[in-house]
Amino acid sequence: MPTFDFTSLLWWGLPLAAAPVVIHLINLLRHRVVDWAAMEFLLASQRKYRTRILLKQLLLLLLRILAIAGLVAMLAQPRWTSALTSLLGGRRTAHVVLLDDSFSMGETFAAADAGGEATAFGRGRRMVERLLEELAATPGRHELSLGRFSRLAAAATDGYQPGSPPVPGLAGPTSQPPQAEANGESSSLFDLRSEPVTPQNLARLRRAVGDCRLSAFATGPTAAVRAAAAVFAGHDGGGAIWLVTDLRSRDWLAAEDMVAALETLAAAGIEIHLVDAAADEDEQTATTDPLPRPNLAVERIEMVGGVPASDVLLPWEVTVRNLGAEPVRDVPLVIREDQVERPGVQLDQILPGDSATARFESRFPTAGGHFVEVELPADRLAADNRRTAAVEVVNEADVLIIAGAAAPDDTPGDAFYLATALDPGAAAATGLRPRIEPSRALAALELDQFDSIWLVDVPRLDATEIEPLEDYARRGGGVVFFTGPATQPELVNQTLFRDGAGIFPAPLAAAVDLLTDPRNRGSRRCGRGPSSGGHPAGPPQSVSRCGADRPLPGHPAELPATPRQWPAAAVVAAEPGPVGDRKTLRRGAGRGDPDHRRAGLEQLGTEQSQLGCRHARTRRPARQATAATGESARRRAAGSPAGPGGRPDRC
Amino acid sequence: MIPASKRYLPPEALARIGRLELRARTVVDGVLAGMHKSPYKGNSVEFLQHREYTRGDDLRRVDWKVWGRQDRLYIKEFENETSLRLFLLVDGSASMDYRPPRFGQTPGLTKFDYAATLAASLGWLGLSQGDAVGCAVFDDRVRATVPARTSRSHLASIVAGLEQPRQRHPSDFRGVFRSLAETLPRRGLVVIFSDLFGDRAETAKGLQLLRQRGHDIAIFHLLDDDELDFPFDGPTRFEGLEVPEELSCNPRALRAGYLEAVEAFLADIRSRAAAARCDYQLVRTGQPVDAALVNFLARRSQVRS
DSSP, X not given: OOEESOHHHHHHHGGGGGHHHHHHHHHHHOOEEEEESOHHHHHHHHHHSHHHHHHHHHHHHHHHHHHHXXXXXXXXXXXXXXXXXXXXXXXXXXXXXEXXXXXXXXXXXXXXXXXXXXBHHHHHHHHHHHHHHHHHHSSSEEEEEEXXXXXXXXXXXXXXXXXXXXXXXXSOTTOOXXXXXXXXXXXXXXXXXXXXXXXXXXXXXXXHHXXXXXXSSOOOSHHHHHHHHHHHTTOOSEEEEEEEEOOOHHHHTTOHHHHHHHHHHHHTXXXXXXXXXXXXXXXXXXXXXXXXXXXXXXEEEEEOSSOOBTTOOEEEEEEEEEOSSSOEEEEEEEEEETTEEEEEEEEEEEOTTOEEEEEEEEOOSSSEEEEEEEEOOOOSBOTTSEEEEEEEEBSOEEEEEEEOSOOTTOOOOHHHHHHHHHOOBTTBOOSEEEEEEOTTHHHHSOGGGSSEEEEESOOOOOHHHHHHHHHHHHTTOEEEEEOOTTOOHHHIIIIIIGGGTSSSSSOBOOOBOOOOXXXXXXXXXXXXXXXXXXXXXXXXXXXXXHXXXXXXXXXXXXXXXXXXXXXXXXXXXXXXXXXXXXXXXXXXXXXXXXXXXXXXXXXXXXXXOSSOOOOOOOOOOHHHHHHHHHHHHHHHHTTOOOSTTTSOOOO | OOOSOOTTOOHHHHHHHTTSOOOOSSOOOOSSOSSBOOSSOBSOSEXXXXXXXXXXXXXXXXXXXXXXXXXXXXXEEEEOOBOOEEEEEEEOSGGGGOOOOOTTSOOOOOHHHHHHHHHHHHHHHXXXXXXXXXXXXXXXXXXXXXXXXOOTTHHHHHHHHHTSOOOOOOOOHHHHHHHHHHHOOSOOEEEEEEOOOSOHHHHHHHHHHHHHTTOEEEEEEEEOHHHHHOOOOSSXXXXXXXXXXXXXXXXXXXXXXXXXHHHHHHHHHHHHHHHTTOEXXXXXXXXXXXXXXXHHHHHHHHHHO
């Protein structure tokens, strides 16, 4: 059964084959009338040759119909696909072009090639276009399928729906493609699927190739090779795979699965062609290379600590990795805040394969969404030279401090000093707005309006106060417990820990004295006394004042073997040891990375307050931030102010 | 004097006929002395033959020498050239009305028009030479008859007879020929102008009747070029002029069979005419009238010589 290059011409032209019949019918109605004298002879002829005449006329009509149909079929350019026509040169060959669109293909070459392409991806596209031209000029029927690594790899992940934005393959190289792909529904994953390559549609195929764009993913070829196997399934002609890639070692040195897939295809008679899109690059000389040979990449940009509030200094860290083979020195980093360039930073030296980190601070005067962008100078691979971080800045972050029992001598309690530490005043803006309330406020207030809740040496909480607190923590709120003299371990274990079912991260043991009054070295306790100058912790530098050999008051805790997953809850407590050596007990990571929080808490402990837990807005990886933003958006839509969009991360 | 109607008397035909003599193949009673054989053996310089005396013969022609020898009465017959008695018989049936279709052009002559032209020409020639010329138009019977006269002004009567309205019935040759055989007073040359579309056997019988009466018969078999060549193309519906039949066909498909039938018809007619000892001439209506006459007169002169 032939196929046709111009199917539309065939369908429009075939009805013309009925023209002879129509003309015959019209002629039956359009006779010329002749008054004839010699009817005798005419009738004799008609009687004698009636049958022969009828057969001749029918045959002539049939020949005319077939002639028109044959002419139309010839103009539609049929292509025969049977075994016989394969012998006669009508073989159908399926070509599957797998185009590497990983971001490494964006590597810029020293000089553009003869075709004006300066990147491996551009060269790859041009190679594919050249292949199209050659196939169009080659006898036989050629069908082309074009797929990109990123798109085909995305189909290998679970839950991928054709048509949705591609997601980087979460599964490893050994993952199996989903059932949908195995059933042949992967046709939509290819940019072109089994398209005949003819001179007539060459322009359209070229446009499809030209529409391919570089991705931001580092996708290998394994999933693409597996997807290509589906194209050849059921194909009765020849086949060839064209892998257009830059042959990165990370993709090819450990690619047993891909090799196995290629071997399977080769065993089935499929030709395998490897097209090096980055070929001849090594021959470029450095003298002609306007771009530095090394390849630097901005690996990380993250806000480390600080409260993302307006007019508050936010500390950032940016890490740059040297992916080249030569050390680099004096690497300038361009920093932009909301697309406005500001003074950047410079990295002194980065050894090959190593990374370097720089710190900078930014300040945003207004609340809302802001961006911080770090950019490297142009090098061979531009895709990794820039990274952007988004930060949601608030006017102020409300903090609820639940004060414990008041001091008997009307001196400011722990909560006061904590609030002072969190918000020293206008001279040292922190973005925090603490509010001190008694414990009953847990039941009375809408807790979601607070970014975090700090409980300072609260002797006890009843059920009406514990329940909203735990609900708040489940919704993502940060809760900090400060233990102190008023803390009753047994009660904490019974009401807050509840054998691991409660919000408290760990059961408490007996109380110990951690901090002594340097003026009373015999005292085991830095309690409230005139010699302590007020708060037992004193000003932020109270660690040294209290002495170096006594730890802060607190309660040693026993961490459960397997902490449950709670939204971040931390207990600043200390075990006996050198001053300054404190342990932060925390449990759960919630939606964030506990490592970041731990680092923030350590920073808090060493920099500002011995007792406080500093709010640290950490920068999650891009994908988690995205998810968190979505979570923030949903909370905002629900009227809940919680979430990273409006509140600092939970400690 | 040539009559005013030039329709049947093309000058070109007359000019060419004028150079030839009209010769009769058999002897015909006539009143004018001429170059024709006379069927009546009169006083001539050439002795022809003896014939036994019958009641009514002239006693002056008895060969008394033969009576003296054989005691039987015989009379002498001599060649005597007399003027020809010419009778023009024109077929006026419906089939003679065929006119070749000339779409968008001036209509041509029908076969009857051609026949009448030819007949009138021949009649005028005969009248010019002192022959007695008569005329009749027939279809299934004789319709218009013009008796034979020798006056040159008789041509007008002949033309008038030819121009009379016709009934256009199908031809009955046998009946017409039998009727003529009975009514023609004297033997002469009967010239038939017809397409002879009819029963050929009956036609042949009619010719035999005329021959038996001693008439010399000349047949102008008139057929149109279309009837002989059948050049039609394209879807055509043929409607019979004499028969109530019609046929829608592709003429090209039937042409071969038609020509085959026409050829058989012509061969049959020729053979029957030859069997009846008739002077037969096939005339295409596309052929000039004078050419047809010249051919006829030339053939007739060869017969005499």
